Amino acid sequence: MTRRASLLAVAFALLSGHALADTTLLNVSYDVMRDFYKDYNPVFAKYYEAKFKDKLTVQQSHGGSSKQARSVIDGLEADVVTMNQSTDIDAIVEKGKQINSGWEKRLPDNASPFSSLQVLIVRKGNPKGIKDWNDLVKPGVQVVVPNPKTSGNGRYTYLAAWGYALKQPGGNDAKARSFVSALFANVPVLDSGGRAATTTFMQRNIGDVLVTFENEAEMIAREFGRGGFEVVYPSVSIDADLPVAVVDKVVDKKGTRKAAEEYLKYLWSPEGQQVAAQNYLRPRDKTVAAKFAKQFPVVKLFTVDEFGGWTKAQNQHFDDGGIYDQIAAANAKN
Amino acid sequence: MAIKQHSVLPGFGLSLGYTLLYLSLIVLLPLSALVIKVTHMEWAAFWHAVTEPRVLASYRVTFGASLIAATLNLVFGLLLAWVLVRYPFPGKRLVDALVDLPFALPTAVAGIALATLYAPNGSIGRWLDPLGIKVAFTPLGIVFALTFITLPFVVRTVQPVLQDLETELEEAAASLGATRWQVFQRVILPTLLPALLTGFALAFARAIGEYGSVIFIAGNMPFVSEITPLMIISKLEQYDYLGATAIALVMLAVSFVMLLVINGLQWWSAKRLGRRK
Numbered sequence: 373m374t375r376r377a378s379l380l381a382v383a384f385a386l387l388s389g390h391a392l393a394d395t396t397l398l399n400v401s402y403d404v405m406r407d408f409y410k411d412y413n414p415v416f417a418k419y420y421e422a423k424f425k426d427k428l429t430v431q432q433s434h435g436g437s438s439k440q441a442r443s444v445i446d447g448l449e450a451d452v453v454t455m456n457q458s459t460d461i462d463a464i465v466e467k468g469k470q471i472n473s474g475w476e477k478r479l480p481d482n483a484s485p486f487s488s489l490q491v492l493i494v495r496k497g498n499p500k501g502i503k504d505w506n507d508l509v510k511p512g513v514q515v516v517v518p519n520p521k522t523s524g525n526g527r528y529t530y531l532a533a534w535g536y537a538l539k540q541p542g543g544n545d546a547k548a549r550s551f552v553s554a555l556f557a558n559v560p561v562l563d564s565g566g567r568a569a570t571t572t573f574m575q576r577n578i579g580d581v582l583v584t585f586e587n588e589a590e591m592i593a594r595e596f597g598r599g600g601f602e603v604v605y606p607s608v609s610i611d612a613d614l615p616v617a618v619v620d621k622v623v624d625k626k627g628t629r630k631a632a633e634e635y636l637k638y639l640w641s642p643e644g645q646q647v648a649a650q651n652y653l654r655p656r657d658k659t660v661a662a663k664f665a666k667q668f669p670v671v672k673l674f675t676v677d678e679f680g681g682w683t684k685a686q687n688q689h690f691d692d693g694g695i696y697d698q699i700a701a702a703n704a705k706n
Numbered sequence: 707m708a709i710k711q712h713s714v715l716p717g718f719g720l721s722l723g724y725t726l727l728y729l730s731l732i733v734l735l736p737l738s739a740l741v742i743k744v745t746h747m748e749w750a751a752f753w754h755a756v757t758e759p760r761v762l763a764s765y766r767v768t769f770g771a772s773l774i775a776a777t778l779n780l781v782f783g784l785l786l787a788w789v790l791v792r793y794p795f796p797g798k799r800l801v802d803a804l805v806d807l808p809f810a811l812p813t814a815v816a817g818i819a820l821a822t823l824y825a826p827n828g829s830i831g832r833w834l835d836p837l838g839i840k841v842a843f844t845p846l847g848i849v850f851a852l853t854f855i856t857l858p859f860v861v862r863t864v865q866p867v868l869q870d871l872e873t874e875l876e877e878a879a880a881s882l883g884a885t886r887w888q889v890f891q892r893v894i895l896p897t898l899l900p901a902l903l904t905g906f907a908l909a910f911a912r913a914i915g916e917y918g919s920v921i922f923i924a925g926n927m928p929f930v931s932e933i934t935p936l937m938i939i940s941k942l943e944q945y946d947y948l949g950a951t952a953i954a955l956v957m958l959a960v961s962f963v964m965l966l967v968i969n970g971l972q973w974w975s976a977k978r979l980g981r982r983k
Contacts, residue, residue, distance in 0.1 A: 438943045463945050519926055521940040561843045562926040564939070571818075576825035576842070691944055692758065697928075701759065704929035 394427045395631045400450035402437035402524070403567055404588055405614075408651040409454070415647055416638050420631065428631060436565055437524050444468060444619065451623050451632040454616045457524040458482075459682040461617050470621040484613035485639035486653040489671060490532040492604040493573070493582040493589055500580045504606045505536040508581060509554035516579035517559050518569040520689075520696050525566035527690055529583040530556075532610035534689075535674050539608060553699045557706070574600070585612060586668075590652035611673040614653070737958065743951045755952040760928055761937050767845060768934040769960070772913035775852035780906045783860025784898070790861070791868040805861050808854055813918030820851055821923040843925030848933065851920050852913040859912065860905030867901040900972045907968040911961050 401409060413430040420428045433440065433448070441460040444450050445468035453471075455461055464471045476483045494502045500513055508515050520526035530552060537543055537551035563569040566584055573582035574596050589603045616636050623629040638644050645655040649664040661668070679685035689695045744752065755761070790802055808816065824831045824841035831842060841847050871894065879889045917935040924931045934957055941950035 436943075438945070442942060442945070467945060519940070522936075522943050560925070562928075564921055564926065564936070568922070576821065577827040578825065578843070686944070692755075692941070692946070692949065697760065700928040704927070 394429060395628055396429045396431060397451040397628060397631055397635055398431045398433065398449060399452050399454060399635075400433045400440050400444055400448060401454040402440055402456050403434055403565060404585070404591065405454060405456075406432070406434050407591065408587075408648065408653060411651065412639070412644060412647045415643055416635055419638060419641075419643070420634060424631075424634075426631075430635070436522070438463075438522075444470060449622050449626070450619050451626065451628050452616060452618055452636055454614070456612065456614050457527070457682060458613065458615045459686050460524075461615055462683065464617075464619070470619050471617050472620045475617040476615065478618075479616070479636060480640060481656050482613060482615065483617060484615045485636075485644065486614060486648040486655055488585040488587050488612045488614065488653055489609040489673060490529050490583055490606075490612065491586045491589055491609070492606055493584060493592065494580065494602050494604055496600055496602060498602055498604065502581055502604055504604075505533055505551075505555075505608075508533070508558065508583075509551060513558055513581065514560050514579040515555060515558045516561060516563075516569050516573045516582045517556070518566050518584075519562040519564055522564045523566055523569075525569070525584060525588075526562075527685075528585070528610055528612050530689065530696060531676065531679060531685060532583075532606075532608075535610060535678055536606065536608050538678075539674075549695065549699070553703060556699055557703045586654070587652040605669050605671050608672040608674065611675045613675070740951055740955055740958065743948065744955050747948050747952060751948070752952050755941075755949040756956045760932070761934070761953060763929040764932045764934045764937045765956075767848065767931060768914055768957075771845060771848040771852055771933075772910050774849050775856055775913050776906050776910040778849075778853050779856050779860045779909050780902060783857065783905060783909075784864055784902060787861045787864040787868055791865060805858050808857050813855060813916065814922065816854055817851055817919030817922030820847070820854065820919070824850065824923070842923050843927075843931070845924075845931050847923040847925070848920050848931060851923050852916060855916055855919055856909035856913050859909040860902065863901045863905035863908065864898055867898055871897055896975070899975045903968055903972045903975070907965055911965060914957060914961055 399409060399413075409430075409432055413432070417428045417430065420426065433443075433450070435443075437456045437460050441453065441455065441463050444453055444464050453461060453464065458476065461471060461475060465473050465475065479485075492502055492505075492508070494500065501507065502513070507513065517529050518526040520530045533552050533555050534548045537548035538545070540547075561569075561572050561578060563572055566588060569582060569584065570588060570592060572578050574592060586603075592601065616639065618629065618632045618636060623632045639648070640656065642657055642660060645657040645660040646663075649655045649660055649667070652667065654668055655661050655664065676682050676685055679688070687694070747755075786805065790798065790805075821842050822828050824834070824847060826832065826835045826840070826842070828842065834841060839846075841850060875893055876889050879893050880886075884892065915935065917933070917939070920933050921936065924933060924936075926932055926936060934953060938950045938953050941947075941953065
């Protein structure tokens with residue numbers, strides 16, 4: 373009897389993988405955050421083990437931001453979610469109710485530990501002389517942008533261009549609309565996500581300009597070398613917040629709330645901010661920002677609040693029948 | 707006194723029960739979930755979701771490209787099966803194994819490989835581009851991807867029938883004075899027709915649902931090269947589960963009707979030949 377029980381215990385221990393005292397967190401994140409969290413997780417685990425005397429393992433899941441949010445809604449047991457758009461976390465609040473409302477107030481900076489912005493990536497030597505957003509609407513310039521219907525990256529580009537046109541002297545919504553419409557008329561391929569757009573631009577050699585996140589530009593440099601392209605900072609761009617949240621229902625069920633909250637809070641620590649900056653994500657911490665100032669040219673930024681927040685922007689511009697659909701329909705007819 | 711008639715083959719009740727249960731669990735359960743989800747929708751909203759101009763354009767792309775791809779494979783699949791069955795040549799087994807490769811390859815890999823080949827700077831695309839032929843990022847690219855993905859269906863359905871086809875029949879026809887074309891038209895083709903139709907139907911159905919490979923080569927331009935599965939994905943991106951389900955239901959209904967028609971055709975052609983199914 374005792375032997376059988378001990379056998380059972382051994383089998384159980386083997387099945388569970390590690391000792392029972394361990395804490396495991398699942399971080400459900402979007403595609404291009406892979407590299408950042410690969411660097412951040414060990415740094416945090418070391419800190420956590422030293423402070424709480426508890427071994428911590430962080431598992432990662434990556435995919436398109438909204439797809440990941442849908443998985444959480446459908447029951448993927450994420451302890452924390454780290455997305456590229458607050459609408460994705462809001463969707464979990466509304467549809468799945470796994471996150472309590474008011475999540476953006478529970479952490480500093482609207483729960484966004486770092487940010488990025490849309491930059492213009494051009495071919496070596498900038499043969500088309502691209503300097504700013506208005507160069508993207510010129511005839512004969514091809515612009516590669518991921519599909520705003522399926523990609524947060526594409527939505528940020530759309531809004532950045534809209535905001536630029538709005539801020540020009542005499543700018544208004546009608547002018548902004550025709551500006552964005554002209555830009556998308558120059559788009560030869562609409563990839564479903566940011567990484568696919570990068571492939572189209574770098575590997576298929578299609579287009580004169582790729583519009584994407586600043587930190588993606590660094591990925592391109594690591595992947596393809598720094599010789600093949602140049603980064604152009606436009607006169608004004610959009611501040612891409614990258615929000616994070618604890619999944620309340622899951623952490624309360626699993627009893628991992630403390631670890632999950634620490635995991636997110638530590639993103640704001642000097643160490644976490646340093647890892648972010650090394651991955652070309654703009655840090656919030658002033659000291660770290662000063663240290664990496666050379667890496668992050670100052671660009672005038674506006675936020676999605678310019679459009680009344682993500683919910684309103686999504687509704688007005690990107691939902692079915694919204695302004696983006698109307699622009700696409702009109703462009704297809706010409 | 708009523709005597710219960712027993713079939714020669716035992717276990718009919720058990721096997722029928724098993725068949726129904728298995729089909730229900732694997733096929734009907736998820737599909738009925740789809741239908742139930744749609745019943746939460748107002749008719750007007752449903753109609754609006756499935757008849758938006760952009761969605762209508764995507765039906766044209768998806769069904770059009772699938773039809774072309776299935777037809778191409780009908781012709782060339784038959785040819786391939788014919789060569790594989792009738793002619794001995796070195797490396798035949800290798801070629802035979804190659805046919806199944808599109809089944810085994812992850813579809814995304816196929817899409818990326820094709821896009822790499824046919825992009826304007828790709829190893830094939832660079833020769834086509836000066837001629838003004840664009841394959842990658844156009845509807846033509848979609849046809850290429852679907853043709854690749856659905857290649858095995860016609861070959862694999864026609865091959866066994868062709869193997870069973872006795873060459874004596876053809877020899878008899880020839881000795882009775884039939885020309886080669888007549889032999890093909892009157893002897894070979896009618897026998898192969900049911901298998902060809904099945905292969906065509908399978909290829910067509912598979913092509914309609916294909917997403918992974920197409921998405922990389924289509925270019926995804928609205929009204930030009932957007933496939934219906936992409937419409938479903940973009941609905942899901944807006945957390946519009948109902949809209950996505952509505953479009954899925956339309957695809958399902960159309961595919962089912964088409965398969966039904968093709969099955970009917972098959973039954974008709976078998977009957978016409980005087981054989982029982």
